Amino acid sequence: DGPSTVDLQNKFNVFDLTKVVDDPELLPIVFQTLVNFTLQMGMVNIEDPKVLLFDECWKFISTNSQVASFVEYAFRSLAKFNFASFAITQSMEEFLSAPCSAAILENTSNILIFRQNSAQSVASAAGELQMNEREVAAVQALKSINGKYSQFLHIERTRNGKTSTLCYVIPTPMSYAICTTNPRDIKKRNDLAISEGNLIAGIKKFAELY
Numbered sequence: 001d002g003p004s005t006v007d008l009q010n011k012f013n014v015f016d017l018t019k020v021v022d023d024p025e026l027l028p029i030v031f032q033t034l035v036n037f038t039l040q041m042g043m044v045n046i047e048d049p050k051v052l053l054f055d056e057c058w059k060f061i062s063t064n065s066q067v068a069s070f071v072e073y074a075f076r077s078l079a080k081f082n083f084a085s086f087a088i089t090q091s092m093e094e095f096l097s098a099p100c101s102a103a104i105l106e107n108t109s110n111i112l113i114f115r116q117n118s119a120q121s122v123a124s125a126a127g128e129l130q131m132n133e134r135e136v137a138a139v140q141a142l143k144s145i146n147g148k149y150s151q152f153l154h155i156e157r158t159r160n161g162k163t164s165t166l167c168y169v170i171p172t173p174m175s176y177a178i179c180t181t182n183p184r185d186i187k188k189r190n191d192l193a194i195s196e197g198n199l200i201a202g203i204k205k206f207a208e209l210y
Contacts (some may be wrong), residue, residue, distance in 0.1 A: 006037060024063075028064060038078075048082060051084050052074055052084070052085045054071055054074075061095070061099075061104075062097070092125040093125065105128070111129060111154070111155040112154055113142075113152060113155070114152045115144050131155070135153060146185075150169045174203070174204075174207045176210075177206040188206060
């Protein structure tokens with residue numbers, strides 16, 4: 001057990017659980033450590049607004065009940081420590097099939113839905129998300145044009161009802177150069193990193209050219 005490399009004063013902390021997410025014995029241990037860190041951070045910096053983000057959340061809440069319990073707790077209770085909890089998933093159907101998904105949705109005010117791969121995926125999620133026909137049609141018509149924009153439907157739920165808005169994510173040249181997942185553009189960026197001498201210079205050059 002060596003000294004910790006985690007600093008509670010850091011403004012941005014990322015924990016990659018890729019190597020343990022499929023290990024039923026190790027995942028709860030690692031996750032409990034992260035739970036303790038998160039709660040400690042919340043108690044130390046109560047007044048500071050904080051974001052707790054669960055990427056590929058469906059996998060965590062579907063594979064381990066202890067992990068699912070904490071994710072549910074985060075959405076139910078961590079707001080009192082000034083946390084805003086977010087769950088990100090590419091699989092709406094698998095997320096909604098998890099036992100604790102209903103509790104998460106009950107404590108969620110904002111839902112952002114990007115373009116889905118199939119109409120079936122939207123149709124199966126419509127009931128759980130209480131989407132009306134207009135919202136279902138809007139999601140089914142969402143578009144994403146590489147390097148230009150991605151549409152998404154923002155559903156906001158309040159005590160007085162809900163509103164839904166069609167929104168656009170429009171990347172700047174620099175943000176697109178950093179975040180693109182397009183294989184062709186990644187290759188161009190990597191080639192520029194080689195010719196420019198380093199990755200940062202390659203990203204800047206890509207942003208200038210494309």
